[in-house]
Amino acid sequence: MASTFLDLLKTEFSPHFFTTEANDLQVYGKDWTKVYEPKPLAIVFPQSTAEVSAFLKLCSAHSISVVPSGGRTGLSGGAVAAQGEVVLSLEKMRKIGEVDTLSQTLWCEAGAITESIHEHCEPHGLTWPVDFASKGSSQVGGNIATNAGGVKVIRYGLTRNWVLGLTVVLMSGEVLCLNGSLEKNNTGIDLRQLFIGTEGILGVITEATLKLSPVQKESDVFFFALENLTAVFDLFEATRKSGFLVNAYECLSSDCLSVVLQNRNLSSPFAGEHAQYVLLEVERPETDSAKAKLESWLETLFERGLVQDAVLAQSPKEAQNLWAMREGISESLANKGLLHKHDIALPINRLHDFIQNWTRDLDQNYPGLKPYIFGHIGDGNLHVNLMKPERMPVLEFRTLCSKADENLFAWIQKYEGSVSAEHGIGLLKKHLLRYSRTEKEIALMKSMKQLFDPKGLLNPGKIL
Ligand SMILES: Cc1cc2nc3c(=O)[nH]c(=O)nc-3n(C[C@H](O)[C@H](O)[C@H](O)COP(=O)(O)OP(=O)(O)OC[C@H]3O[C@@H](n4cnc5c(N)ncnc54)[C@H](O)[C@@H]3O)c2cc1C
Structure with missing residues (x-):
């Protein structure tokens, strides 16, 4: 079945459309989490929305699963292909249009690198204020699919605020052009928003019109x-x-x-x-x-x-x-020892009580697990790290962390927080979704997935 499908790709697309080289499968089959063993069937490199559409249509007809892949800097396993899926890399779709200084917008393809967008806009005194340490590798499509944050969310908000229009291809191959470059458009459900932050489970983002901001002053x-x-x-x-x-x-x-x-x-x-x-x-x-x-x-x-x-x-x-x-x-914590990490969010006015109560609880019930806490207090986002004590065996540390996690998530739930502030759910945090979303919400999400991708072929197993 798999080899027949690859033969089909050879006849339907150009010779360099896909690769099955062992090294490519390893590189493109994973993201920054590096905890899953990559096992993709192949990697494809479409060069246009039309090509993405033709490819997804073919996959749909042959029930082949697909994982959309950006710069693979994601921290939750969202772009991992560990079950024989085909990885759809956007890296050959990097076109960036002219900066529109009147409307302060920019069109680009989803594979454009975040930092290239910044460099492209800077001569015009403008920027796309989506900015963090992985900007040299992450792609616009990946930023949008993860609704990425960063250290300046307190000033600019999340990526969602800086996306005007999207071109999205559904698993059926159907192409949706959503919202163009409109700032205002109150005409019912804003479908564009469904593809922002949903980690590629509903559609593949191929083009975007970005909203720009004046470059930050001194x-x-x-x-x-x-x-x-x-x-x-x-x-x-x-x-x-x-x-x-x-x-x-x-x-x-x-x-x-x-x-x-x-x-x-x-x-x-x-x-x-x-x-x-x-x-x-x-x-x-x-x-x-x-x-x-x-x-x-x-x-x-x-x-x-x-x-x-x-x-x-x-x-x-x-x-x-x-x-x-x-x-x-x-980086310094990672160099010091083995870490157990979380990226959580709380309402700002409850952060203080949460930190005090949870750390007291941790200290009393899980002695030896020392918390290292830092983060974007201004937007309620904490990075919580537990470090393995030097003499504790790794297995014991992992077991203790799992127990301590139950306790952490119960506190997060009590304070109406989120188990994932900005890194998404992907594969890594799938089991935690229930702490932040109700059964009803999860059931509604599943219905939406069913509507957009009835066969469950797009980024299967992620989030839900
Ligand atoms: C050093 C470092 C620092 C980081 N700092 C931050 C930070 O401060 N804030 C933050 O929010 N994140 C941060 N991240 C996480 C990561 O960089 C962001 O989530 C980024 O937006 C991911 O973009 P990407 O192109 O690498 O996406 P990928 O990792 O390739 O993919 C992420 C998800 O999006 C999906 N996807 C990718 N492209 C598309 C597309 N075109 N259409 C549909 N779905 C798609 C994938 O299937 C996957 O589910 C950091 C990561 C690293 C390594």
């Missing part, structure tokens, strides 16, 4: 040392009330900072050690005395006892050094 970066967790939230409220335009409000515990300093051989900007740290980036106020304004705000924070110590970067280089302490956490 910014200023503060790094604060705080007495405790309560101060993190008091300072956040003070920041919200300051009138400054906030680009990022990131928090890291003292344990996280120690690991980064050690791993990157950096020195702390402060003389002593403090319980919590916050990195705040604000857009520089448009006034001749911008620095004086920022410094006088800083003084009020000390006067009110909100912060124990603080630095305000005096140059772009200093700002970069402060960001390095936040951006280096993931």
Whole structure:
């Protein structure tokens, strides 16, 4: 059956349309999670929406499963092909149109690399404000399919906000052109939104019209040392009330900072050690005395006892050094030991109680599991990491983490949070969906999947 289908591909498409080379199967069959054994049947490289359509139609007729694949930087196994599926790579669909400076929009194909979009728009003073560490490899289609976030969500919101139109191909081969480049279009159900953040289970995104934003103006970066967790939230409220335009409000515990300093051989900007740290980036106020304004705000924070110590970067280089302490956490933790990671979200006004109660519970009931917590406090997103104690065998650590997870998810559910803030569900978090979605919601999602892909051939087994 499989070889007949590959023969068919040879007759229907150009010679370089697909590959079954062992190395290609390994590379294209997985994403960044690297925990699943890739086993795709083949990798196809369509060059146009029409070709995607013809290919999916053929797959549908022959009941062949397909996994849409972008830059494969996903962190939940969404682009993994481990069951003999055909991987549909968008990497030969990278066309980027002219920047429309009147409407501040840009058309592109889904395989365009996120960073190329930024470079393409920059000469016009514009950008697509979807920005994170994997931008050099991730694709626009992947960003949209995962509704990606990043450190600047507090300022710009998620990817969803920056997508005007989509061209999507359904598993049947049918092509939908959704919303064109309209900013306003109140004509019933906005079908475009169904394909944003649904990890390629409903259709393959082949083209998009992106909404652009003016390039961010100059910014200023503060790094604060705080007495405790309560101060993190008091300072956040003070920041919200300051009138400054906030680009990022990131928090890291003292344990996280120690690991980064050690791993990157950096020195702390402060003389002593403090319980919590916050990195705040604000857009520089448009006034001749911008620095004086920022410094006088800083003084009020000390006067009110909100912060124990603080630095305000005096140059772009200093700002970069402060960001390095936040951006280096993931890598530094990974270099230190074996991690058990979660990317969770809570309502901002319940984050404080959640962190306090869950960490107390962890400490009492799972001694030895030390939490390393950091994240985008400004949008309620925490990265929670448990590190394997040096002497604990891996199996024991895994078993303990599984037990501790049940407890973590129960707390998340209690505080009406989400088990996946920005990394999606894919394969990795499928078993956790029930903690964040009701049975009714999951049943409705299944009905939608059935409607768009009755044979269940597109990205099978993901999310649901
Ligand atoms: C170092 C690093 C840092 C990261 N930082 C962040 C961060 O700050 N915030 C964040 O949100 N994520 C982050 N990520 C995760 C990841 O980069 C994003 O989820 C990104 O949007 C995935 O894009 P991709 O092109 O690599 O998609 P892939 O990994 O290839 O695919 C992701 C999902 O989308 C589907 N898909 C891909 N292309 C299409 C398409 N054209 N049509 C339909 N479905 C498609 C796939 O089937 C899969 O389910 C990070 C990852 C790494 C490795």
